[in-house]
Amino acid sequence: MASISFQNVTKSFGDFNAVSNASFEINDGEFICLLGPSGCGKTTSLRMIAGLETPTSGRIYIGDKDVTGLHPRDRKISMVFQDYALYPHMNISQNISYPLKVRGENEATRGERAQEVADVLKIGHLLDRLPAQISGGQQQRTSLARALVNPSQVYLFDEPLSNLDAKLRLEARGFLHHLQHSMGMTSVYVTHDQAEAMALATRVAVMDQGRIVQFATPMEIYRKPATTFVANFVGNPPMNLLPVEAMVEDNSLKVKADGLEVVALPMHKSFAEAVAINPNITLGVRPEHLRATAEEENVVRGKLFANENMGAEKLVTIERPDAARFTARIFTDDDIILSEDVALGFSSQHISLFDADGNRLALDNE
Amino acid sequence: MKNFSLLSVRAGTLFFSPAAALVGAFVIVPFFWVIFVSFTNRTLLGKTALNPEFVGFDNYVALFNMETFFTRGQFGFSLILTIQFVLLSALIGQALLGMILAWLLQSTPKYVKLFSESAVIVAWILPEVVIGFAWFAFLDYDNGTLNMLTTALGLEPGDWLLDNPFWVIVFFNTWRGAAFSMMLFNSAFASLPPSYFQAADVAGATSFQKFKDIALPLIKGHVVTDLILITMWTFNVFTPFLLTQGGPSYRTELLSIYTYRVAFKDFEFGKGAAVGVVIMLINLAFALFYLRIAKQKHKGAE
Numbered sequence: 001m002a003s004i005s006f007q008n009v010t011k012s013f014g015d016f017n018a019v020s021n022a023s024f025e026i027n028d029g030e031f032i033c034l035l036g037p038s039g040c041g042k043t044t045s046l047r048m049i050a051g052l053e054t055p056t057s058g059r060i061y062i063g064d065k066d067v068t069g070l071h072p073r074d075r076k077i078s079m080v081f082q083d084y085a086l087y088p089h090m091n092i093s094q095n096i097s098y099p100l101k102v103r104g105e106n107e108a109t110r111g112e113r114a115q116e117v118a119d120v121l122k123i124g125h126l127l128d129r130l131p132a133q134i135s136g137g138q139q140q141r142t143s144l145a146r147a148l149v150n151p152s153q154v155y156l157f158d159e160p161l162s163n164l165d166a167k168l169r170l171e172a173r174g175f176l177h178h179l180q181h182s183m184g185m186t187s188v189y190v191t192h193d194q195a196e197a198m199a200l201a202t203r204v205a206v207m208d209q210g211r212i213v214q215f216a217t218p219m220e221i222y223r224k225p226a227t228t229f230v231a232n233f234v235g236n237p238p239m240n241l242l243p244v245e246a247m248v249e250d251n252s253l254k255v256k257a258d259g260l261e262v263v264a265l266p267m268h269k270s271f272a273e274a275v276a277i278n279p280n281i282t283l284g285v286r287p288e289h290l291r292a293t294a295e296e297e298n299v300v301r302g303k304l305f306a307n308e309n310m311g312a313e314k315l316v317t318i319e320r321p322d323a324a325r326f327t328a329r330i331f332t333d334d335d336i337i338l339s340e341d342v343a344l345g346f347s348s349q350h351i352s353l354f355d356a357d358g359n360r361l362a363l364d365n366e
Numbered sequence: 367m368k369n370f371s372l373l374s375v376r377a378g379t380l381f382f383s384p385a386a387a388l389v390g391a392f393v394i395v396p397f398f399w400v401i402f403v404s405f406t407n408r409t410l411l412g413k414t415a416l417n418p419e420f421v422g423f424d425n426y427v428a429l430f431n432m433e434t435f436f437t438r439g440q441f442g443f444s445l446i447l448t449i450q451f452v453l454l455s456a457l458i459g460q461a462l463l464g465m466i467l468a469w470l471l472q473s474t475p476k477y478v479k480l481f482s483e484s485a486v487i488v489a490w491i492l493p494e495v496v497i498g499f500a501w502f503a504f505l506d507y508d509n510g511t512l513n514m515l516t517t518a519l520g521l522e523p524g525d526w527l528l529d530n531p532f533w534v535i536v537f538f539n540t541w542r543g544a545a546f547s548m549m550l551f552n553s554a555f556a557s558l559p560p561s562y563f564q565a566a567d568v569a570g571a572t573s574f575q576k577f578k579d580i581a582l583p584l585i586k587g588h589v590v591t592d593l594i595l596i597t598m599w600t601f602n603v604f605t606p607f608l609l610t611q612g613g614p615s616y617r618t619e620l621l622s623i624y625t626y627r628v629a630f631k632d633f634e635f636g637k638g639a640a641v642g643v644v645i646m647l648i649n650l651a652f653a654l655f656y657l658r659i660a661k662q663k664h665k666g667a668e
Contacts, residue, residue: 050564098569
C-alpha cells in the first residue's frame with residue numbers, strides 16, 4: 001500500500017483542459033472517491049494514476065516514487081474497469097490469474113492464487129466457466145478478483161458498479177466497503193453516483209470542469225458544501241438553493257426574498273465583506289432540515305407542488321412565486337395533510353450561505 | 367413469418383434478366399464449354415481446329431505424366447511453383463507483413479498511421495499494368511532505380527529479373543497485396559474494446575504478450591478468412607506475367623501463366639482447358655473449405 005500525490009497536474013486534449021492544475025494528497029490506506037458529472041475530469045485523473053494517460057504538466061507520485069512518465073506495468077497498481085474488460089476467450093480462472101501469467105508465475109501457483117481470491121469473492125465455483133456464461137454481478141466480482149490477485153500499492157476503480165442493476169449495485173457496494181475496510185488498501189474510486197461516494201469513501205474529491213471543487217470527508221461535503229455546485233450535486237434530493245438578498249442590520253445578517261420571511265443570523269466577518277461587495281447571495285437548506293410549520297420566522301412559503309411517499313419518508317415539494325421549487329424530506333409515519341399553501345420552516349443553524357460566485361460563506365460555528 | 371418482397375415476381379424477373387443473361391453467356395456457358403473442350407484435342411490451327419476429336423482423359427493423363435511432371439515448363443513444375451509462391455508471398459509475405467503492420471500501427475501517432483496506411487493502400491489500388499511497368503523499370507539492369515541506388519551505395523548492380531526472378535515476383539506480390547491483410551487486421555483490432563489492452567497494460571503485459579494472449583485469439587476468425595481469401599487470390603494471380611512473362615526459361619511460370627501459354631501461345635485449347643478444369647477444382651476445394659469455416663463461425667456466434 002502507498003500514498004498518492006498529485007502536484008499541479010494538468011491534462012489537456014487539444015484546447016480542452018480535462019484536468020486543470022489539480023493538487024491533492026491521498027494517504028496510505030484511504031478510500032478516495034472522485035465524484036462529479038460526466039466530463040468533469042474524474043476518469044482522466046484516475047487514468048493518469050494508472051498511467052493510461054500522461055499529464056500535460058505536473059507530477060504524480062505513488063509512495064515516494066515519481067511515476068509521472070512510467071508505464072502502467074511499472075507502477076504496481078491494479079484497476080477495475082467499467083466494462084470489466086474480461087477476456088471472452090479465457091475462463092474465469094485464466095482471467096483472474098492473467099496478471100500473474102504476464103509476470104511469469106507458473107501454472108500451479110496461478111491456479112492456486114485464482115482459487116484463493118475467487119473463494120474470498122464467492123465465485124470459486126465458477127472458475128471453469130467463460131465470462132459469457134456468468135451473470136453481470138459475477139463478472140464484476142471476477143474483474144475485482146483480477147485486481148486483487150496481484151498485491152498492489154494502489155487499487156483503482158473506474159465506475160465499477162455502474163453496469164449493475166440497482167439491487168446488485170447496493171449489494172456490491174456493501175461488499176466493496178467491507179473488503180476495503182478489512183484489507184485497508186489504498187483505493188481511488190471514480191463515480192458519478194453521489195450515494196456511492198458517500199457510502200464508500202473516507203474522503204471525497206468533488207470535481208467540476210477539470211477542477212477539484214472540494215476534497216473532504218463525506219460528512220463535511222454533505223454538511224458544509226464548498227460551493228453551490230457541490231450543494232446541488234451531493235444529496236438526493238439535492239440541497240434547496242434560493243437566491244436571496246442580504247443586508248446587515250442591528251449587528252446581524254438578514255436575508256430576504258419573495259415568499260421568504262426574514263432570516264436573522266448572527267453576524268460574521270466574512271458575511272459583511274461578501275455582502276458589501278454583492279448583496280445577492282444564495283441560501284441553501286437540506287431537504288431533511290425542512291418541516292411543515294406554522295411559525296412566522298425562518299420559513300419558506302409556496303404552493304404545494306408534489307407530495308411523494310417514499311416509505312420511510314415523504315418528499316414534499318412546493319413551488320415558490322418565482323417558480324423555484326423547494327423540497328422537504330419529512331420523516332413521519334403519519335399521513336400528513338397539507339393545504340394548498342405550505343410553509344416550510346428551518347432552523348438557522350442548518351443553513352448554508354454562498355456568495356455571489358457560489359462559494360460558501362463560513363458560519364460562526366465553523 | 368411472412369416474407370415481404372420489394373418487387374413483384376414479374377418485375378423482379380425483369381430486373382434480374384440482363385444480369386442473368388450476361389452471367390449465363392460469359393460465366394456459366396464457358397464453364398461447361400471448358401469442361402467439354404478439355405476432353406478434346408481442339409487446337410487453333412490444323413485439322414483439329416475444325417474437327418476436334420474426343421480424346422477422353424488424354425489431356426489429363428498428359429498433365430499428370432510422371433516422367434515429365436516436374437520438368438520446367440510442365441504442369442507439375444508450375445503447380446509446385448505456385449504452391450511455393452502462395453506460401454511465401456501470400457501466407458508469409460502478405461498475411462505476416464499485414465499483421466505486423468496492423469499491430470504496430472495500433473500504437474503509433476495518428477499521422478504516422480495515416481501515412482503508412484496510405485502508402486500501403488496505394489500499392490494495392492494502382493492498376494496492375496501501371497505497377498507492373500513501374501516494377502519493371504525499378505528492377506531494370508541498366509537504367510533501373512534499384513541498381514542506381516545500389517551502385518550509389520558502392521554495391522554491385524544485380525540483374526534481379528534474370529538471377530532471382532522467383533524472389534522478385536514473391537517480393538512483388540507481397541508488396542502488392544499486404545494492404546488487404548493489413549486493413550482487415552486493422553479493423554479487426556479496432557473492433558476489440560480498448561479496455562482489454564488497458565487492463566493488460568495495468569496487469570503488466572508487454573506488447574508481445576498483449577498480441578499473443580489477447581489480440582490474436584480474439585481475431586482468429588478474421589485471420590482464417592484472410593488466409594483463405596489471399597490464398598485463393600494468389601493462387602489465381604496473373605500480374606507477375608507483366609514482370610517476367612513467366613520466364614526466364616519458365617522459372618516464374620505460375621499455373622495461371624502456364625494455362626495462358628498452353629492455350630493462347632501454344633494454341634493447345636484442349637490441354638489448356640484441362641489445366642483450367644484442374645485449377646477450377648482446386649479453387650472449388652478452397653471455396654468449400656472457406657464456406658465451411660464461415661458456417662462454423664456463424665454457428666459459433668449464435
